[in-house]
Amino acid sequence: MKVEMKDIVELSKARWFVYAWSEIYGWLANSWDYGPYGSLLKENIKNLWIKEFVQKKDDMMLLDSSILLNPKVWVASWHVWWFSDPLIDDKNTNERFRADKLLEDLIEKLWNNALNHLQSTYWVNNLVPESWPLEKQTEVMRGEKVKNPNSGKEGNWTEAKKFNLMFKTFQWVTEDSTATVYMRPETAQWIFVDFPNVLRTSRRKIPFGVAQVGKAFRNEITPGNFIFRTREFEQMEIEYFCEPGKDLETHATWKADCKNFLVNTLSLKEENLRLRDHEADELSHYSNATTDIEYKFPFGWWELRWVADRTDFDLKAHMSESKQDMSYFDPVNNKKYVPYVIEPSVGLNRLFLTVIADAYTVEWEWEETRTYLKLDPKVAPIKVWVLPVVKKIGEDAKKVYKQLAEEFMCEYDEVWTIGKRYARFDEIGTPFCVTIDSSNFELGNVTVRFRDSMEQEIVAISELNEFLRKKMK
Numbered sequence: 001m002k003v004e005m006k007d008i009v010e011l012s013k014a015r016w017f018v019y020a021w022s023e024i025y026g027w028l029a030n031s032w033d034y035g036p037y038g039s040l041l042k043e044n045i046k047n048l049w050i051k052e053f054v055q056k057k058d059d060m061m062l063l064d065s066s067i068l069l070n071p072k073v074w075v076a077s078w079h080v081w082w083f084s085d086p087l088i089d090d091k092n093t094n095e096r097f098r099a100d101k102l103l104e105d106l107i108e109k110l111w112n113n114a115l116n117h118l119q120s121t122y123w124v125n126n127l128v129p130e131s132w133p134l135e136k137q138t139e140v141m142r143g144e145k146v147k148n149p150n151s152g153k154e155g156n157w158t159e160a161k162k163f164n165l166m167f168k169t170f171q172w173v174t175e176d177s178t179a180t181v182y183m184r185p186e187t188a189q190w191i192f193v194d195f196p197n198v199l200r201t202s203r204r205k206i207p208f209g210v211a212q213v214g215k216a217f218r219n220e221i222t223p224g225n226f227i228f229r230t231r232e233f234e235q236m237e238i239e240y241f242c243e244p245g246k247d248l249e250t251h252a253t254w255k256a257d258c259k260n261f262l263v264n265t266l267s268l269k270e271e272n273l274r275l276r277d278h279e280a281d282e283l284s285h286y287s288n289a290t291t292d293i294e295y296k297f298p299f300g301w302w303e304l305r306w307v308a309d310r311t312d313f314d315l316k317a318h319m320s321e322s323k324q325d326m327s328y329f330d331p332v333n334n335k336k337y338v339p340y341v342i343e344p345s346v347g348l349n350r351l352f353l354t355v356i357a358d359a360y361t362v363e364w365e366w367e368e369t370r371t372y373l374k375l376d377p378k379v380a381p382i383k384v385w386v387l388p389v390v391k392k393i394g395e396d397a398k399k400v401y402k403q404l405a406e407e408f409m410c411e412y413d414e415v416w417t418i419g420k421r422y423a424r425f426d427e428i429g430t431p432f433c434v435t436i437d438s439s440n441f442e443l444g445n446v447t448v449r450f451r452d453s454m455e456q457e458i459v460a461i462s463e464l465n466e467f468l469r470k471k472m473k
């Protein structure tokens with residue numbers, strides 16, 4: 001059964017994963033809050049990422065930087081000039097779109113014939129509109145009579161122009177250019193800016209890496225697809241510093257590590273993932289190699305994360321702007337160089353959506369459909385639900401709950417019939433329910449029910465924690 005985006009959105013809202021922001025004031029479009037289960041799920045993904053890439057690696061450190069940085073950072077990194085998307089307006093409806101995204105849709109429609117047709121008619125040499133000059137994007141939009149996706153009619157397209165995605169704000173009491181600061185559009189830059197500090201205080205030798213998780217802000221032209229693209233989001237980024245010349249092999253290692261995390265730690269289905277290496281003419285001006293890891297969302301294959309070899313571009317840019325030496329002295333080989341850097345980067349919210357989409361399962365059960373989230377126990381927001389069969393044994397059930405809550409994120413529930421409760425917890429992705437009834441309880445036992453198979457097993461209360469701990473592995 002094909003899962004639609006609306007199914008995922010509905011379940012997320014109904015089961016307290018994600019809410020529309022400030023609903024009582026009429027909502028701010030494309031802003032979302034994470035409810036009780038959403039917050040826990042997001043936290044679990046984040047902690048697993050930290051465990052995998054910081055705790056389990058002896059060459060990685062975790063840092064946390066501020067959101068407002070000195071504006072010179074964004075001048076040095078070229079964000080003030082280059083951090084933009086191609087904006088195009090439909091003069092008929094006064095709506096704004098990202099030209100590159102409309103052109104990607106066009107390419108999908110042209111399918112096998114796309115490269116042939118676009119090459120012979122417009123002299124473009126790849127199918128990555130983002131890399132075409134703005135004039136070319138305009139020419140193809142107009143020449144191909146691209147439709148406005150909302151009105152369904154041919155758009156009356158303006159020239160495509162650059163639209164800077166950084167949110168500006170002001171510090172101090174005046175609102176002039178000297179007080180302008182930017183909300184960070186990515187978490188990575190601080191890691192470069194503080195590279196000399198990290199080097200000095202950690203006394204690390206290259207290669208080593210720095211990881212950071214935090215909020216980023218982009219004034220996206222077309223946010224959408226639920227939490228896939230929003231203006232406020234969280235990123236999990238790594239800058240891994242290595243010796244020039246060793247960058248391509250380091251890039252290959254990180255590519256494999258990232259895929260391994262998605263498949264083996266988060267248990268995403270491998271057939272829903274693909275790695276796409278950027279073509280030479282698609283690479284950013286600073287990059288030696290870039291790989292997008294794409295996921296098959298209900299709305300198509302889209303970038304989930306990327307792994308980029310950013311060479312020494314960022315450190316050199318900050319050296320030039322700050323006039324500080326950021327080079328590294330290699331004591332073993334007695335040489336000095338500016339390190340190259342590999343950047344594996346992923347949006348936490350986008351990964352959250354991926355985890356839910358991947359776990360969303362619909363099965364036929366007794367001539368009815370059963371919907372549940374087949375979440376890996378490691379990511380599931382609630383690991384165990386404790387439920388007395390009838391309210392009057394609630395006190396006994398609460399004792400079991402307390403015993404489990406010492407170790408696992410649990411919830412206790414005594415409302416509704418057992419069947420209805422199971423259905424609800426399955427939709428939240430809870431892998432285990434512990435049911436308490438008086439006859440078993442008197443013998444020192446409870447029943448553990450498994451979400452995926454719906455099978456049940458009697459377990460001694462004294463061994464319950466150990467039993468669940470093993471099952472969670």
Ligand code: ATP
Pocket residue numbers: 186218220227228229230231232233235303304305306345346347348349350351
């Ligand atoms: P896109 O092409 O989807 O806008 P991007 O290539 O600009 O993304 P990067 O700058 O590479 O994105 O950011 C690294 C990661 O941060 C992305 O792979 C994605 O997971 C996440 N990300 C970027 N922009 C957003 C956003 N507006 N909302 C949610 N996540 C985002």
